[in-house]
Amino acid sequence: PATYDPNAAPGFGFRARDAVLPPAPAGRRHKVTLTITEKVIEVAPGVRQRAWTYNGTLPGPVLRGKVGDTFTVTLVNKGSTGHSIDFHASQVAPDRKMRTIEPGEQLTYAFTAERAGAFMYHCGSAPALHHIGNGMYGAIIIDPPNLTEVDQEFVVVQSELALGPQDGLAKLSKLYTADYDAVAFNGYAGQYRFAPLTATAGKRTRIWVLDAGPSAPSAFHVVGTVFDTVFKDGGYTVRPGDAAGGGAQVLDLAPSQGGFAEFTFAEPGEYAMVSHRFADAARGATGLFKVTS
Amino acid sequence: PATYDPNAAPGFGFRARDAVLPPAPAGRRHKVTLTITEKVIEVAPGVRQRAWTYNGTLPGPVLRGKVGDTFTVTLVNKGSTGHSIDFHASQVAPDRKMRTIEPGEQLTYAFTAERAGAFMYHCGSAPALHHIGNGMYGAIIIDPPNLTEVDQEFVVVQSELALGPQDGLAKLSKLYTADYDAVAFNGYAGQYRFAPLTATAGKRTRIWVLDAGPSAPSAFHVVGTVFDTVFKDGGYTVRPGDAAGGGAQVLDLAPSQGGFAEFTFAEPGEYAMVSHRFADAARGATGLFKVTS
Amino acid sequence: PATYDPNAAPGFGFRARDAVLPPAPAGRRHKVTLTITEKVIEVAPGVRQRAWTYNGTLPGPVLRGKVGDTFTVTLVNKGSTGHSIDFHASQVAPDRKMRTIEPGEQLTYAFTAERAGAFMYHCGSAPALHHIGNGMYGAIIIDPPNLTEVDQEFVVVQSELALGPQDGLAKLSKLYTADYDAVAFNGYAGQYRFAPLTATAGKRTRIWVLDAGPSAPSAFHVVGTVFDTVFKDGGYTVRPGDAAGGGAQVLDLAPSQGGFAEFTFAEPGEYAMVSHRFADAARGATGLFKVTS
Numbered sequence: 001p002a003t004y005d006p007n008a009a010p011g012f013g014f015r016a017r018d019a020v021l022p023p024a025p026a027g028r029r030h031k032v033t034l035t036i037t038e039k040v041i042e043v044a045p046g047v048r049q050r051a052w053t054y055n056g057t058l059p060g061p062v063l064r065g066k067v068g069d070t071f072t073v074t075l076v077n078k079g080s081t082g083h084s085i086d087f088h089a090s091q092v093a094p095d096r097k098m099r100t101i102e103p104g105e106q107l108t109y110a111f112t113a114e115r116a117g118a119f120m121y122h123c124g125s126a127p128a129l130h131h132i133g134n135g136m137y138g139a140i141i142i143d144p145p146n147l148t149e150v151d152q153e154f155v156v157v158q159s160e161l162a163l164g165p166q167d168g169l170a171k172l173s174k175l176y177t178a179d180y181d182a183v184a185f186n187g188y189a190g191q192y193r194f195a196p197l198t199a200t201a202g203k204r205t206r207i208w209v210l211d212a213g214p215s216a217p218s219a220f221h222v223v224g225t226v227f228d229t230v231f232k233d234g235g236y237t238v239r240p241g242d243a244a245g246g247g248a249q250v251l252d253l254a255p256s257q258g259g260f261a262e263f264t265f266a267e268p269g270e271y272a273m274v275s276h277r278f279a280d281a282a283r284g285a286t287g288l289f290k291v292t293s
Numbered sequence: 294p295a296t297y298d299p300n301a302a303p304g305f306g307f308r309a310r311d312a313v314l315p316p317a318p319a320g321r322r323h324k325v326t327l328t329i330t331e332k333v334i335e336v337a338p339g340v341r342q343r344a345w346t347y348n349g350t351l352p353g354p355v356l357r358g359k360v361g362d363t364f365t366v367t368l369v370n371k372g373s374t375g376h377s378i379d380f381h382a383s384q385v386a387p388d389r390k391m392r393t394i395e396p397g398e399q400l401t402y403a404f405t406a407e408r409a410g411a412f413m414y415h416c417g418s419a420p421a422l423h424h425i426g427n428g429m430y431g432a433i434i435i436d437p438p439n440l441t442e443v444d445q446e447f448v449v450v451q452s453e454l455a456l457g458p459q460d461g462l463a464k465l466s467k468l469y470t471a472d473y474d475a476v477a478f479n480g481y482a483g484q485y486r487f488a489p490l491t492a493t494a495g496k497r498t499r500i501w502v503l504d505a506g507p508s509a510p511s512a513f514h515v516v517g518t519v520f521d522t523v524f525k526d527g528g529y530t531v532r533p534g535d536a537a538g539g540g541a542q543v544l545d546l547a548p549s550q551g552g553f554a555e556f557t558f559a560e561p562g563e564y565a566m567v568s569h570r571f572a573d574a575a576r577g578a579t580g581l582f583k584v585t586s
Numbered sequence: 587p588a589t590y591d592p593n594a595a596p597g598f599g600f601r602a603r604d605a606v607l608p609p610a611p612a613g614r615r616h617k618v619t620l621t622i623t624e625k626v627i628e629v630a631p632g633v634r635q636r637a638w639t640y641n642g643t644l645p646g647p648v649l650r651g652k653v654g655d656t657f658t659v660t661l662v663n664k665g666s667t668g669h670s671i672d673f674h675a676s677q678v679a680p681d682r683k684m685r686t687i688e689p690g691e692q693l694t695y696a697f698t699a700e701r702a703g704a705f706m707y708h709c710g711s712a713p714a715l716h717h718i719g720n721g722m723y724g725a726i727i728i729d730p731p732n733l734t735e736v737d738q739e740f741v742v743v744q745s746e747l748a749l750g751p752q753d754g755l756a757k758l759s760k761l762y763t764a765d766y767d768a769v770a771f772n773g774y775a776g777q778y779r780f781a782p783l784t785a786t787a788g789k790r791t792r793i794w795v796l797d798a799g800p801s802a803p804s805a806f807h808v809v810g811t812v813f814d815t816v817f818k819d820g821g822y823t824v825r826p827g828d829a830a831g832g833g834a835q836v837l838d839l840a841p842s843q844g845g846f847a848e849f850t851f852a853e854p855g856e857y858a859m860v861s862h863r864f865a866d867a868a869r870g871a872t873g874l875f876k877v878t879s
């Protein structure tokens with residue numbers, strides 16, 4: 001199988017995925033087409049896997065809306081096996097809307113997002129462990145009403161890589177025992193170490209985090225900051241006005257949980273973000289912010 | 294050792310454990326006898342283990358009461374080694390009430406449940422890892438005051454199986470490294486895939502979940518639903534009237550934590566429940582609801 | 587490599603680390619010198635490792651203050667390689683204050699603690715997994731305003747031991763896969779089994795817990811008690827006056843999270859504390875309280 005080298009750097013042509021999160025679009029009805037394709041993708045320096053993707057990337061595209069918005073998703077299967085889509089923000093009968101469609105087929109999946117949060121979407125076709133492990137996951141963000149304004153907003157999706165052969169599929173036997181080789185932020189191990197994110201000191205910052213798993217938790221931390229606001233899977237756990245005056249060092253997420261953390265970079269400098277489950281940080285769950293004044 | 298086959302199905306005579314949770318009995322004083330026996334039990338399709346049980350089943354019986362209720366438990370040891378019982382809902386000196394009794398002995402253990410939650414009970418005799426791993430665990434549910442009424446209520450206890458020889462005890466060396474073979478809901482891997490639970494669309498549903506471990510967390514999720522209420526180990530994290538309007542996709546439990554999630558199945562259909570720690574779902578932490586109108 | 591024997595007992599000369607936590611000092615400005623040294627330390631019965639320490643112990647000293655206090659830390663590197671310090675309670679540019687200093691160098695690191703919690707500090711020099719694994723971690727506690735008075739207060743820092751050779755460094759290859767041999771409370775596996783902590787029945791007790799990792803979560807539980815107050819990484823999750831009347835059996839912490847639990851020992855006796863991730867309890871995450879009237 002392919003192996004992860006924590007000391008390798010990406011080759012010529014590396015392009016990082018944009019982690020900046022734009023606001024929800026103004027309209028309350030969202031139409032999206034997700035086309036499933038198979039594609040060899042670099043997931044770590046020098047490591048390529050045959051990914052199963054929504055719209056050609058892993059994670060799939062980030063969707064965003066507000067409580068009460070409707071999403072109409074057309075799923076088109078241009079892959080070589082059956083696939084499906086399961087939106088955790090939706091309340092629908094899985095055996096109908098989330099059903100598996102064969103190559104060449106399509107389905108339309110409509111739902112109203114009634115609750116706020118950072119929800120996972122993913123392929124649920126059996127074995128779902130393999131479909132998630134091969135790249136079929138993404139985030140749909142539903143803003144809480146009265147979400148406070150911040151100056152800069154990012155999104156990070158964490159996932160594990162259980163490497164199969166170079167240019168091959170993920171190794172299912174390793175996925176069964178949560179015995180993964182590397183951990184990615186937004187689909188690439190150590191991505192933002194090689195292409196740091198940029199931010200401004202003294203400005204309020206929000207990072208949405210989804211732990212796509214398939215099996216490991218995340219302990220999301222930003223070195224040199226303290227979170228004064230944490231929203232975890234549907235509820236606030238820390239807010240600036242709390243009588244306890246508490247701050248959080250970690251947003252802890254079980255697999256498929258999502259949420260956000262808010263904080264302010266106090267001064268210009270270089271700030272790492274990690275999963276503080278440090279074995280995972282050492283295997284790629286790490287990145288950098290370059291913060292300027 | 295015995296092996297878990299995720300594709301096997303139970304043989305003739307399989308009877309699923311009832312997951313429906315009746316209301317707490319009317320009285321405020323509960324008398325219970327728990328008799329410890331050793332018994333070969335099927336824990337996955339074709340896989341039998343020599344279990345150490347409370348009242349002949351694993352998990353042991355679900356107990357339920359209200360804050361302020363007293364429980365008087367008589368523990369009778371008909372096993373072949375020393376055993377004990379530790380109720381997490383009780384506040385007592387462990388070296389007296391939770392003491393180990395030898396085969397042929399019995400003790401009476403009385404306590405008042407002063408706090409609400411879904412608490413674990415288990416044998417704490419050394420090595421407790423083996424006694425829990427062999428089946429000596431269960432749930433005692435203490436309702437919060439003003440618990441809202443729901444239309445249907447279920448209970449799921451998650452536990453890991455570290456398989457020893459067919460018809461033998463759990464493998465202690467695997468338990469030491471949390472290297473388990475399968476994961477059970479209510480004592481049998483994949484149980485409610487083979488005997489789906491039944492529920493009604495449009496009705497409020499509550500599922501109590503206890504993670505008995507001994508070592509793995511649970512990320513309890515019901516496909517096609519969003520939890521509008523989550524109570525985790527003593528406190529609400531999400532409620533319908535929250536200003537944030539949040540919904541949860543997962544009830545995340547550390548080993549021996551318990552709680553509940555509430556939601557409504559939006560329409561008839563088949564809905565899976567899983568631990569979204571997907572390596573565990575693939576090893577048996579999965580089941581189905583058949584939802585009718 | 588050295589091996590952990592769960593049945594071994596410490597030899598002559600064993601001295602347990604004091605787990606009693608004194609109140610924060612009266613002053614609002616704290617001056618601390620942390621001197622990094624290398625030292626062979628016993629971390630489990632008969633097991634010695636070459637530790638990298640802050641002030642000669644692992645964990646390093648517990649620091650404590652109030653929201654708004656300033657800490658001025660002088661870090662002195664008397665080790666044989668580059669080291670650093672990262673306070674999770676601080677909001678500073680990591681590439682300056684948390685920078686690596688070479689043997690023979692020192693730096694002064696000042697910060698104001700603006701938020702309450704039980705924060706981790708640790709060496710962040712690459713590979714941080716090895717520096718934490720070798721002993722470079724500790725707790726800094728920032729009291730919330732209006733923290734209620736209790737009668738007895740303790741602090742427990744949990745960490746994993748990935749054993750290298752006797753008298754040698756931790757095994758980095760095991761740290762990379764979170765494949766540890768033992769788990770310590772306050773730096774020594776099973777420490778307070780051998781030297782039980784003492785407490786008084788009927789008195790309010792608070793235990794601060796920090797999970798230093800580097801990679802495993804903690805499920806902190808005290809047998810025979812129910813927590814009526816839990817503060818987890820910046821926010822309360824359970825309080826005595828909650829309408830739900832809930833109690834917690836576990837304080838669940840992701841790596842580098844901290845918090846506290848409050849409860850009362852109901853009667854005299856022996857009470858164990860454990861991580862209820864039971865594979866970890868069996869490998870040393872366990873201790874005892876001797877409770878008298």
Ligand SMILES: [Cu+2]
Binds near residue numbers: 083123125
């Ligand atoms: Cu698929």
Ligand SMILES: [Cu+2]
Binds near residue numbers: 086122
């Ligand atoms: Cu899912």
Ligand SMILES: [Cu+2]
Binds near residue numbers: 345375418
């Ligand atoms: Cu027993």
Ligand SMILES: [Cu+2]
Binds near residue numbers: 549
């Ligand atoms: Cu227990």
Ligand SMILES: [Cu+2]
Binds near residue numbers: 722
């Ligand atoms: Cu160091």
Ligand SMILES: [Cu+2]
Binds near residue numbers: 221276672674706
């Ligand atoms: Cu850190």
Ligand code: NA
Binds near residue numbers: 838
């Ligand atoms: Na949590």
Ligand code: NA
Binds near residue numbers: 193272273274287288
């Ligand atoms: Na980093």
Ligand code: NA
Binds near residue numbers: 252253546838
């Ligand atoms: Na958690």
Ligand code: NA
Binds near residue numbers: 581
């Ligand atoms: Na299922």
Ligand code: NA
Binds near residue numbers: 252545838
């Ligand atoms: Na938690």
Ligand code: NA
Binds near residue numbers: 859872873874
């Ligand atoms: Na103990």
Ligand SMILES: [Zn+2]
Binds near residue numbers: 131136
């Ligand atoms: Zn798929």
Ligand SMILES: [Zn+2]
Binds near residue numbers: 131172
């Ligand atoms: Zn497959």
Ligand SMILES: [Zn+2]
Binds near residue numbers: 224
């Ligand atoms: Zn840090």
Ligand SMILES: [Zn+2]
Binds near residue numbers: 375424
């Ligand atoms: Zn037992």
